[in-house]
């Protein structure tokens with residue numbers, strides 16, 4: 001994984017100065033053909049994915065050894081979550097592996113002259129949606145199992161948490177076409193199936209909101225909180241590990257709302273390729289995931305290193321600075337997108353003409369861009385605070401504090417014994433997930449492959 005990341009990072013950084021050796025890659029996250037990067041970029045990406053498969057294999061082997069010793073026990077909840085996430089990951093990352101190994105590496109090496117942009121984009125998004133859940137589910141794991149404890153309570157329901165992860169295994173992959181609503185060559189019916197699955201996928205997120213908030217309320221009431229919403233005040237907002245995770249969860253609600261707009265087949269045309277989409281993913285991956293992981297770091301690093309967290313005041317304000325900055329920035333991005341501010345370029349030119357549809361509809365673009373800049377600056381400050389706390393902790397002397405307070409995770413109010421055993425049968429869920437994938441992707445992929453994999457193809461356009 002380190003070698004792969006280094007290869008890809010070198011080519012990406014070389015994008016600023018393509019004359020350097022090793023070539024360059026300006027194709028970014030979606031690496032859409034016919035834009036073409038240096039082979040080292042694709043090889044690096046492939047190595048990163050293969051490394052992640054080895055990690056998953058390690059988890060499954062560990063699980064198998066544990067199962068041999070404990071044939072009748074329920075899988076511990078955190079382990080169940082990790083395994084379910086990796087089932088989803090194996091199923092979905094196969095798509096990008098085929099894209100990169102079968103098409104993009106041979107094409108960038110010059111072994112084949114053309115690739116089909118529609119086919120490769122489809123293989124990308126087959127993986128590109130589940131990858132967002134590969135980021136999100138570790139955050140869910142933290143919200144379900146660490147956050148209730150930090151709030152002084154217990155998880156409300158272990159069975160409901162398992163149901164949520166099973167739903168992600170089933171539904172994360174057959175939705176990729178919601179990133180391709182504007183792509184020609186895919187029948188509307190398949191886009192419609194993807195839309196339907198996407199809206200079903202909202203269910204596990206709403207269940208999560210319910211379960212996590214109920215667990216927090218339980219914790220707050222244990223700490224003496226009372227009232228319909230007054231209990232919120234009893235939560236430990238000054239504890240950075242708690243506030244980072246709780247605020248991240250709150251922001252995720254907003255990200256889910258903009259996700260629903262994105263996922264509507266017709267309303268998507270309004271926001272696709274505008275800066276609305278970066279607004280959406282800064283709420284989801286940029287806050288729900290990233291801020292949660294900062295919270296996890298505040299909680300876990302002292303436990304791993306035996307060092308007390310340093311600069312606690314900075315740590316306490318950091319998550320709030322992040323959320324204020326992100327609220328300003330993403331709100332302005334969403335509004336800017338609605339007003340026609342494009343996603344990737346300041347002013348795209350088509351055949352030398354300014355693109356009329358992207359011209360602002362209302363005259364407030366500059367005000368929004370200012371708001372984006374202020375928000376971004378606050379985010380930068382917040383990141384600097386986080387790094388100061390982490391580096392300070394790292395450099396401090398060990399054993400200053402007692403090795404952490406956290407110990408084991410308390411059992412849930414409603415424990416695993418309350419859920420049907422079938423929930424733990426990952427083989428069944430994997431099989432159903434494969435069937436759903438075949439229903440969603442079988443025919444469209446067959447259609448794209450039927451005229452031969454390379455027709456109609458495109459040569460590469462190095463960028």
Ligand code: HEM
Nearest residue numbers: 132135136178179256259260262263272273277281284285
């Ligand atoms: C809550 C449910 C969610 C729904 C319904 C949803 C839906 C969508 C849709 C339909 C798009 C495509 C927009 C377009 O290009 O026109 C999109 C883009 C995106 N979403 Fe979400 N999303 C959700 C949650 C998430 C989460 C949890 C993450 C990350 C942790 C995420 C990360 C992204 C990213 C990175 C993109 C941009 C992809 C690109 O480069 O084109 N989303 N989302």
Ligand SMILES: [Cu+2]
Nearest residue numbers: 128129178179
């Ligand atoms: Cu998606």
